[in-house]
Amino acid sequence: MIIHINLESKYPIYTQVRNQIIEGIALGELKSGERLPSVRGMASDLGINLHTVNKGYKQLEKEGFLQIHRQRGVIVAPEEHRKADDFYREDSGHQVKMVVAEAICRGVSEEEVTRLIKETYQTFEKGGDTDGNSSH
Amino acid sequence: MIIHINLESKYPIYTQVRNQIIEGIALGELKSGERLPSVRGMASDLGINLHTVNKGYKQLEKEGFLQIHRQRGVIVAPEEHRKADDFYREDSGHQVKMVVAEAICRGVSEEEVTRLIKETYQTFEKGGDTDGNSSH
């Protein structure tokens, strides 16, 4: 999977790495048990420091998306391990709250937001999906 | 309108101020043309520095939510002035993308996300709404 770093982004580099790995899992490009590049390999590919990659990996591990073994490397966690927990629900609840608040302020209706959600789901799920992310 | 600052939050103080003002507008607590406390007044109320308040106000002005006049103070911008533009659409599109990606990774269905959107809209719009934020 290919990750693009935008040095002009308002998001820190390790967050861009984190986000794009989550997108990769959602797209089915990264499957449970699949191995990710080593921190040195990924850093070298992206032209960034290994500690920056490590910071993104560590956050993903804390959030349940990855499993890190000191010598075996980094793999995508099994689905059971990344189930929705209270931390996730609080976090996504806050994000949705702000998206909706901004939408209301800008005169964007619930139907428009719902359509955007639907379209976004489709962009993630249209392709091949062999990791059990369908039929939920 | 009452703003609460959480010094332990992962969000900077000026962002908390910004977010809660947007929530206030969405809730109808803050109406178009309504005046906000001066930077000094708000800072004093919250026990923070006036520059921190100013930073939040400035961002909201840039985003079209507020209008700032050098001597007259700060007012909520009229609805026409805070219509959805390309910057907003790109920004909210990215936020929605990440919310959906995380949801898919955690086995949360489109229907569940849609329901959360609906419930969030209701929490904002159930009360009085006299600022034209209905029927969109």
Next chain:
DNA sequence: TAACTGTTATATTATATATATAACAAGAAA
């Protein structure tokens, strides 16, 4: 044995956040 793994430690640089204090200029109110 040699190469590779994430980890830890130390150091440095740059940027972001938050505060403190002072002064400015223009509008509003007395």
Next chain:
DNA sequence: TTTCTTGTTATATATATAATATAACAGTTA
């Protein structure tokens, strides 16, 4: 007119975060 209030600008300081660089460590794998 004088006084007060407004956001703004400037300067300075402190702290936290982000990113990099370099080196070494301890197991795993080849």
